[in-house]
Amino acid sequence: MYDLLIARGHVIDPAAGIDGPRDVAIHGGRIAAILEPGTPADARRVVDVRGRYVVPGLIDFHVHVFPGVSHFGIDVDPSCLARGVTSVLDFGTAGGLIFDGFRKFVIDRAETRVYALLHIAGQGLISSAGTLPSLGELHDLRYCSVENVERVVASNRDVIVGIKIRCTANLAENGRNELEGLDLARQAADRVGLPLVIHSPNSSLSMEHILSRLKAGDVLTHCFHGKGCGLVDGNLKLLPAAREALQRGVLLDVGHGVASFDFRVARALLEQGVKPDFISSDIHFYNLHGPVFDLVTTMDKFLHLGLDLPDVIRRTTQFPAKFLQRESELGTLQPGAQADVTVLELQTVESRLTDSEGRTEIGTRRLEPTHVFRSGRQAGLLPRPS
Numbered sequence: 001m002y003d004l005l006i007a008r009g010h011v012i013d014p015a016a017g018i019d020g021p022r023d024v025a026i027h028g029g030r031i032a033a034i035l036e037p038g039t040p041a042d043a044r045r046v047v048d049v050r051g052r053y054v055v056p057g058l059i060d061f062h063v064h065v066f067p068g069v070s071h072f073g074i075d076v077d078p079s080c081l082a083r084g085v086t087s088v089l090d091f092g093t094a095g096g097l098i099f100d101g102f103r104k105f106v107i108d109r110a111e112t113r114v115y116a117l118l119h120i121a122g123q124g125l126i127s128s129a130g131t132l133p134s135l136g137e138l139h140d141l142r143y144c145s146v147e148n149v150e151r152v153v154a155s156n157r158d159v160i161v162g163i164k165i166r167c168t169a170n171l172a173e174n175g176r177n178e179l180e181g182l183d184l185a186r187q188a189a190d191r192v193g194l195p196l197v198i199h200s201p202n203s204s205l206s207m208e209h210i211l212s213r214l215k216a217g218d219v220l221t222h223c224f225h226g227k228g229c230g231l232v233d234g235n236l237k238l239l240p241a242a243r244e245a246l247q248r249g250v251l252l253d254v255g256h257g258v259a260s261f262d263f264r265v266a267r268a269l270l271e272q273g274v275k276p277d278f279i280s281s282d283i284h285f286y287n288l289h290g291p292v293f294d295l296v297t298t299m300d301k302f303l304h305l306g307l308d309l310p311d312v313i314r315r316t317t318q319f320p321a322k323f324l325q326r327e328s329e330l331g332t333l334q335p336g337a338q339a340d341v342t343v344l345e346l347q348t349v350e351s352r353l354t355d356s357e358g359r360t361e362i363g364t365r366r367l368e369p370t371h372v373f374r375s376g377r378q379a380g381l382l383p384r385p386s
Helices: 099-107 146-155 178-192 207-212 240-247 263-271 295-304 309-314 318-323
Strands: 004-013 018-027 030-035 046-048 053-056 058-063 085-095 113-119 160-166 196-199 219-221 341-354 360-374 377-379
Touching: 004 309, 004 341, 004 360, 053 309, 058 295, 058 318, 085 099, 085 160, 085 318, 085 341, 085 360, 099 113, 113 146, 146 160, 146 178, 160 178, 178 196, 207 240, 295 309, 295 341, 295 360, 309 318
Parallel strands: 004 046, 004 053, 058 085, 085 113, 113 160, 160 196, 196 219
Antiparallel strands: 004 018, 018 030, 053 341, 341 360, 360 377
């Protein structure tokens, strides 16, 4: 007797190599079995999802969910779980000085599963260009304590999975502190044995220098922006240093955000064979009501750009779960995994898709979550933010 049977759906689970009609059986908060259609099965509850896609619980690889402390922060459950996302990676909203609060008030309380990058700057993202005071987190490098990073990671290795730095000139005293800040972040990541994740738009450093500091398994986020210090030259051609970095195992994250996704750059790089490892929203206070809205809207943009649905699902389930080192628990519907399941309807409808530069294109397909289960328990859904 199963607790739940999600029946008559089309299962897409890239990690398990499944793309076809299946029933998903759940017991005790975990996936119990993937059944061929019509297999006799007793369940306390049966959910009929015919005509829809059943996928592992979506993972948004890039969010900011520390409301009330960071000016970027939003509430994670209504913005993520209620839009089909069962797990998220907070992208360095908290540094070591405030991480205990982030853990106590967000990670340990949210229904959404929350993991984190730790910002090299201890104060995290509590101010930046545009706030009062208008001070970026690299204004004073005394906040970038490698010893503090070691202390906080040692107490939170179950949720901290990487070290983050934003290399942008106006966040680092007009670039004066970027070089040393990046070196401190590299040193901290090496000391704690975790990947380094770098944000680069409008850095005073060259992309060649930034890529030289990344190792296999590290991440360059905002990979499709059209600003200074990007992956392409003036003709939208991939830089030779970027090609070499990808060949040695550096990973790419979309991180759409309010200012970091350009249709022209994305299309040019996809045409050159460069796909992101992670399709993510970078959802936060300043883009929740557009142009980001939610993760599925970013997924819609990659369907529009020509990726097929299984490829989009792979980059929002299997690949993020592997980075989190939880691939047997998350990002898959294989028996024994957490019963995190998202059910999606692929609607054939025209929709306006706007990038971070204000360019709008018309898509013809739109994903809409119709059911979401976190450890086998159904969560309520909300409509896309207006």
